[in-house]
Amino acid sequence: MTERRRLAVVIGGGNGIGAATVRVMAARGWRVVAADLDDAAATRIAAEVEDGVGVGLDVTDPAGMEVTAARIEADLGPVAALVVSSGAFHDSLPPHRLSDDDWSRVLRVNLDGTWHADRIFGGRMAARGAGSIVNIASVTGLFSSPLLAYGTSKTAIIGLTRNLAGEWGHSGVRVNSVSPGVTLVERILKHRAAGTRYYGSDFGTHAAMGRSVEPSEVAETVEFLASDRASAITGIDVPVDCGWSTAAGWEMFGGARPPVTPEATR
Numbered sequence: 001m002t003e004r005r006r007l008a009v010v011i012g013g014g015n016g017i018g019a020a021t022v023r024v025m026a027a028r029g030w031r032v033v034a035a036d037l038d039d040a041a042a043t044r045i046a047a048e049v050e051d052g053v054g055v056g057l058d059v060t061d062p063a064g065m066e067v068t069a070a071r072i073e074a075d076l077g078p079v080a081a082l083v084v085s086s087g088a089f090h091d092s093l094p095p096h097r098l099s100d101d102d103w104s105r106v107l108r109v110n111l112d113g114t115w116h117a118d119r120i121f122g123g124r125m126a127a128r129g130a131g132s133i134v135n136i137a138s139v140t141g142l143f144s145s146p147l148l149a150y151g152t153s154k155t156a157i158i159g160l161t162r163n164l165a166g167e168w169g170h171s172g173v174r175v176n177s178v179s180p181g182v183t184l185v186e187r188i189l190k191h192r193a194a195g196t197r198y199y200g201s202d203f204g205t206h207a208a209m210g211r212s213v214e215p216s217e218v219a220e221t222v223e224f225l226a227s228d229r230a231s232a233i234t235g236i237d238v239p240v241d242c243g244w245s246t247a248a249g250w251e252m253f254g255g256a257r258p259p260v261t262p263e264a265t266r
């Protein structure tokens with residue numbers, strides 16, 4: 001009898017970082033369910049990988065998510081890992097221009113949605129005594145940025161992650177988050193092509209490594225944290241940002257030092 005592969009659910013798996021995570025996890029031997037509000041995209045990404053399954057799922061609909069979680073486990077077995085990569089975004093606006101609707105929409109998807117997904121899938125894991133959750137936060141959750149509601153939601157996701165890790169540590173469930181820096185998904189590339197304010201600039205120049213992040217680089221860290229290779233790690237946030245979060249101190253001194261040349265070291 002062949003051993004059953006461990007099952008992972010990637011919410012937001014239809015696009016961007018979530019889609020890259022579906023691909024990386026499948027390549028590392030997981031059986032992956034791509035779950036997304038955009039069920040056509042979830043189905044498309046799932047079809048790319050061995051035994052992938054695509055499902056429609058809305059993180060703002062906890063009752064529907066309960067039904068989907070029960071159906072996934074009845075059909076495919078216990079979920080060993082959950083990745084929450086769904087996200088809502090807003091234009092960069094000062095407080096007096098940001099609408100209450102934008103504030104509520106972004107908090108509802110990013111914070112409430114992550115909470116509902118974690119408690120529904122994580123609650124089942126805790127009852128079984130095993131599982132791992134990786135929430136996708138953002139470097140905008142680590143420091144001030146011109147993305148008021150979004151950044152606030154991401155700081156809260158890092159706090160939620162830490163608190164759930166404490167809640168479920170004795171129940172065998174690890175909970176961590178990953179904070180990507182600017183990651184070159186299609187959504188960001190479109191902003192850049194359109195010259196959208198802030199997004200139009202080359203963020204990479206502000207990172208210690210002088211470049212932006214590839215989606216697969218975030219996915220590799222997510223897969224590591226989800227796997228038993230990270231068996232002693234819980235309650236932490238890992239920035240995957242080419243050193244963007246650490247480079248702020250250099251901005252105060254006028255930016256990064258130019259690359260070292262062979263001549264300079266002679």
Ligand SMILES: NC(=O)c1ccc[n+]([C@@H]2O[C@H](COP(=O)([O-])OP(=O)(O)OC[C@H]3O[C@@H](n4cnc5c(N)ncnc54)[C@H](O)[C@@H]3O)[C@@H](O)[C@H]2O)c1
Pocket residue numbers: 011012013014015016017018035036037038041057058059060084085086087088109113136137138139179180181182183184185186187188
């Ligand atoms: N790309 C970046 O530069 C970057 C940087 C930091 C953090 N992040 C975070 O990474 C995550 C993925 O973002 P991305 O850049 O890949 O964006 P993306 O738009 O490519 O993917 C987001 C996915 O979430 C899905 N989604 C939206 N609302 C949903 C809902 N209610 N229920 C279920 N799915 C829903 C969308 O359909 C989409 O497939 C988000 O949490 C985002 O905040 C991205």
